[in-house]
Amino acid sequence: MTPPKLITLRPALSYALWRSVLPTGLSLLFLVLAWTLSPVFIWCSLAFMLAAVYRLRYIRSIQYVITEGSLQVSSGLLFKRTDYLELFRVKDYILTRPVLMQVFGLMNLTLKSTDPENPVLTLTGIPAMDLVGELREWVQRARALNCIMEIN
DSSP states (O other): OOOEEEEEEOOOOHHHHHHHHHHHHHHHHHHHHHHHHHHHHHHHHHHHHHHHHHHHHHHHHHHHESSSSSEEEEEESSSHHHHHHHGGGGEEEEEEEHHHHHHHHHHEEEEEEEEEOEEEEEEEEEEESSSHHHHHHHHHHHHTTTTOOOOO
């Protein structure tokens, strides 16, 4: 008996850094203001730097685990949350690669499903690969295994 296939993905560090640029920039701006105008601005700088570090750590904590039957999305630093999506519920795949993501070799994969809790699930900032082809095969296999027939 062969072990079930498993794909584990995380948003790339470059994606997390890019998403943390705004609070980092604001932190540096307030640091300059603290240096030139008033030391009171140091607290604003510290608050924005903490926000940037939290955002970076939060994005890096997201984990996508794809098995032959389900997709698990785990996220959170202080409070962990795991969402499960059965693959036979997936209806459509949307792959987007904006210019900046193309530069860093990343992509976003949006899955539309019939799941009432997660009708649209997006895997953001993952490395660019042929994930849609393999995922499509797993969805078809899961539908056949669960005797699911699509009626339009």
